[in-house]
Amino acid sequence: MQPFKLDKIDRKILDILQADGRITNSQLSKDIGLSPAPTLERVKKLENTGIIKSYHAKLDTEKINLGVSTYVMVSLKAHNRSNIEKFIDAINLVDEIIECHHVTGSSDFILKVITKDIPSYQKLMLERVSEIEVVDSMQSMVILSTFKDSKVMPLPIN
Template identity: 75%
Template sequence: MKPKIKLDKIDRRILEILQANAKITNAQLANEIGLSPAPTLERVKKLEVSGIIKSYHATLNNEKVGLGVSTFVMVSLKGHNKTNIEAFTQAINEIDEVIECHHITGSGDFILKIIAQDIAAYQKLMLEKVTNIEVVDNMQSLVILSTFKDSKVMPIP
């Protein structure tokens, strides 16, 4: 793990503002943090180069783009070893509908977040792709009925 980068009050404010609105112009950002545009841009570049800011994304409305079913799937592997973990993660990275994959502790080895058009598309995905991954032992699906919080904003310590 890389050593933590020291963030001052201005860096923290930049991160808060960019998380709320990544499309803000440098001039607007500079105005909000009380610096001129050049040092503001330098600070943002420093946060990007250091890896604190990993990327910028548009958040889409799943339903409006035709993805009406979201699930979490707990996956257990046939054996919890490096070879199986690498085989599983390589296979999962080839499935676009798997939008998150987390290595976890507890009763399963991984938890996946999967999106699909509808239940039929989800079932087809599971039968034709996920269950065909050789190292998968068993799975438990949890269909998301509704979401009450889905924040992408990280609290800055």
């Protein structure tokens, strides 16, 4: 699939929406220098082509009592389609697993897990994740501090 060609105005719209997804169309149109109708048309085009996938609220994990974030490297017993599908089906049932990436290297997957505290993390790993029949081994890394957590995508110039 060919990448969508973004012009200067599209990139400006995407930069602004990544910083503030709740901006009004009226304010967005002022910020990019177009009238509201063509601005809305461009945003809809970016949504319809799938460049803009969704809009989300970013939550403060401490304020909602989710104080422990970890990355978990997972290796499967065998790296085949059946095991991969079983693993993905199982982890999709675990709300605390907020990211799952199929990777190269010494592990098969990297998970991002978020829980209330260490005891709840330990319980989740012992009772849910390690019980997935195709899991061979896991290695956890607790996030101590986060110095950059940007969700803003750098937009390449075509």
